[in-house]
Amino acid sequence: MSAIDLALIATFGPLGTALFLLLLPGLRRAGKAAGVISVGSAIIALGSALQLALRALETPELGRVTVQWLPHAQLGVASAAESAIQVGVHLDGLSVSMLVVVCFVAFCVQVFSLGYMAHEPPADFGRYFMWHSLFLFAMNTLVIAPNLLQLFLGWELVGLVSYLLIGYYWQKPSAARAALKAFWMTKLADMGLVAALIVLFKNTGGFEWTAHPQVAGVAGTVTLLLFLAVMGKSAQFPLHVWLPDAMEGPTPVSALLHAATMVAAGVFLVARAHPLFEQAPSTQLVMAYVGGFTALFAACIAVVQNDIKKVLAYSTCSQLGYMVCALGSGSQVAGFFHLTTHAFFKAMLFLAAGGLIHAVHSNDIRDMGGLFSRMKITAGAFIIGSLALAGVPGFSGFFSKDLILEEVFARGLYLPGIALLLAAFLTAFYMGRVVLIALFGEPSSHAAHAHESGVSMTFPLILLAVPAIGAGYYGATLSGLYGEPVHFHVSPIGMVATAMGLSGLGMAYFMFGAPKGGAALRTAFAPVGRFIALGLVDKAFLNGYRYGLRGLASGIGWFDRYVIDGLINALGYGTLEAGARLRPLQTGKVQDYIYAMAIAMIALGTAAAFLR
Amino acid sequence: MTHFLHAHMLSVIVAAPLLAALVVLLLPARDGLAIRITSFMGAFVALIGAVQVLRTYDTELGGLQRAESVPLVPQLGIDLSFAVDGWGVSLLLLTGIIIVTGVLASFTLEEREKEFFALLLTLVSGVFGVFVSQDLFVFFLFYEIAVLPMYLLIGVWGSHGKVQAQGPFAYVWKRFEIGGREYAAMKLTLMLLVGSAAILVAILGIYFAAGGTSFNLAHLGNTTYPKALQLWAFPLLWLGFGSLAGVFPFHTWSPDGHAAAPTAVSMLHAGVLMKLGAFGVIRVGMLLLPEGARYWAPWVGGVAVINVLYGALSAMSQKDLKYIIAYSSVSHMGVVMLGAATLTVDGWNGAIYQMFAHGMMTGLFFALVGLIYGRAHTRIIPNMGGFAKRMPWIAGFFTLAGLSSLGLPGLAGFVAEFLVFMGAWQSAHPWWAVPGILGAWVTAVYVLGAARSIFFGAGPSEHFHDLHDPKKSEWAALWALSACLILFGSYPRLILDFIHIATNEYLPRVAEVAQQLAVVKP
């Protein structure tokens, strides 16, 4: 089977499953069967992706096929090939790596969901897996895209699935609202991608990332617009506000879409289109600063959250900030490498958190406590994930984070670099806090009956733990797929970062884990925590929507109804009024009419005589 | 016989609904089933014909095909002449789809079915006629046939709304029963007739300037008109046809009219009739008066941009579901006019494709609104909530239509909007693309916001005891339209190839096409 075929199987297999479940309501409502079919198609997709990865290790450029999607053979202009609006498959090291990550995490998450969602009504269970299959299709469409147009198609479709899955519990008003918010925010940012596409098309006659818009002087415009979309999808400040709310969705969804794959699509886009970004150094600078700021900012917020999913959500924002900053420094290898390791350990963290939530029926870390002794595997996975996230040496996160810091400092981006270092400290601190409170703290009443979850929920954790620990050691092989192979070495910056991470863990232990507890320290930092918890950015968006957009809309609605339409009505009214005024002229008396006629005749006659 | 049918396929398409209308008139009024089946057959024959025309259109050859002509008034050069080009085939198909689903969606009608279906089918004949007419006089004749039955359809079968008196013109409300169906019908008819009057003046001007010997569109198209004529006749055509396309500020008949109209009529009116207006602007205005079109294009585009954003924001402020959809039509027709004004290949392709896509999308919307209204007995959104629990499929279809209207890739709306935006950026006024793109976002805000308020969240309250998913014929209508949205969204070339042929043929008459892509090679 050719590489293209494998990619098509990985993409359209899940689509087939989704359509199958959509068109056969009986099967969907059966629940379990739907889940099994969906997992089956995920296995097939994963198998194809792994097969592709094996081939890519030999020759990264596996092939490219495109077909015409919209006609655009323009008269008198370049040949059809140059101004083509095409879709197809493009397989190289980057897309194959992403494909493997997506399929692997999706497979783990779907298996986990079989257990996690088991108590849902069968019809909803089927719907859940239908959307999961659709997601795999959409994400793979994005990944194998041969140009930015198809990438955009997949980009919007994953946004749709995100909307559908966040709103899975649609009867909860908060979930319905969160789904809407996520869609609106990302869609607003996506307008940047649309704009980038049309600018790119006008100036280069296509949607290729290998194009040279700088020749026409628009590389800055195109890349800034692209970055706008990236900020929305990858939750960069100030467009990050949708991601924490997206945690209204089921936890496995958060693991797959809102931690590992979909939100990383923005990073993938930049890595994919790095030839474009390299033509626009100013955009790269903006990216580095936005990324660095987001990494620090989101880490600060994560520190004060008590909802375990919110902590992880802000942590995702923060880690995406790392990636964006790395991309801004011009190193798509570092950014993308962190994407892969992050996908593994963050998915694992979320799934483990899902296991904990499942056990205590609460998201609040204060309702957990002492869970380590009750659910060893889940808690162990959570600890491994936390250590990887904190950048403790030996775990995958350590390698990729180290690489990013090295690249950022190597390019002389000291300010973002320092932000990243501080964020590394905070990351270790908040993860340490969660682990200490939720897994080792005082057991609450909720946690008393907690027990280890079933095999369908622990098996994916074990599976994910392998790359979460080990991916870093294969850095050279993996990064060789999409760039210069990176060989790990100990660097001064790396040592500083490690020290920051370890001191963050230490501080967490001192504040939350030490026998006496750091009560004094906690009180000292409380005002900072309260300020962060205000959520000012979120409020700004809310007010902007409520009073800005809605206000403008009601103003225009009123204007249309009562001024524009009022004018039209006034015209009709005027006609009727004029008729009413002229009515008395019609007296009904024959002689009046004759009189008018006679006068008119005389007037006409006179006029004819004089105006000859 | 089959040979005859094949040779006169266009006449068959135009005549089939009219014939069905006549048969319906002869049927006894109490035999509702026969009336419905006859109507459905009339519509269905037209759809089959449209598909057949599409299938057999020779894309290699392009141009006008299947020409038929019968002299009507030889003294004035009026012929009943039909032919179809790439635009025509796609719009015929759209009309066929909408009328079939419209008839299916009104199977539940119970009041004066006979007259209703007869009028509906007459109207559709007019629409088909406009899309195939190659004679300006006949074009105008069919245009009027399509517009006028609307008065009765809304006035007799419509529903009432209520609007509060406010604002600087509140005194007007004393005289009118604003929001009522008679009011809506009268307003719609009067506004469109004023438009028709403007069109007629322009048509006569063009006819006499071209020698006063023939109304044939090809003949008129080959004539070069004096600049003065082009400059005054084009705006007359634009505003005349534009009033049907909902061009700002002549759009206000649309919300009231669509809100008052019964389901099938809304479907047809927003789905197809508004397209007649835009089609008239392009086919008559721009192609016959290229210089006028070039001169006025900045105005056409500027107003279209207002339409897009203004319509979307107005829709956002509405509480009545039908008004939301009606204003969204105003906004989306703005996209059509914007595409037309760009005078680029992509813009024109997008404009015609948007007619096609919006027709199906809004048809689906109005069908759904009718169903929701029939079950909930209210159209006021704040009163609703949680309906998805009892009507999950309707919720799904509504979301699908909404996603198409906000331009989600994979659905027909995206292709059209994207092409129009590309065209706008390539045109002489690139900034048009910005409000256009923003309009798509505002659409996302109000459509999905409405979907959330109606279908999601807690509920439905005890008050709504009648909620249930569609039945029989309604299923068919909803599935057909949804399938079309997905099909034409994921494989647009099914239609777009035809549109592209006609665009490539017509656009050079109006604009210098070669300059539009500023491709710079490294």
Next chain:
Amino acid sequence: MGLSAYLMLAAALFSVGLYGVLTRRNAVAVLASIELMANAANINLAAFSRFRAEATGQVFALFSTAITVAEVVVGLSLVILLYRSRGNVLLESASDLKG
């Protein structure tokens, strides 16, 4: 006597008739005034016929007289109907078309 004398007479007669039509309230009187105006026209016809030495005008005048008779028949029957429905023959009582 020249042509103008006849024309003057006809004009005077016409004016008298017009005055009557415009001022009389009684429908019968209005009808009689209309007859005066018609006859003024007839005088013109006859006069032109005489001075141009052509018979057409006189033929026309005869024709016109016959038609006037028919007109009077219709007019008087309308007056009778008016009397039956209103009880009088005053013109202002027949102003149902008042706006």
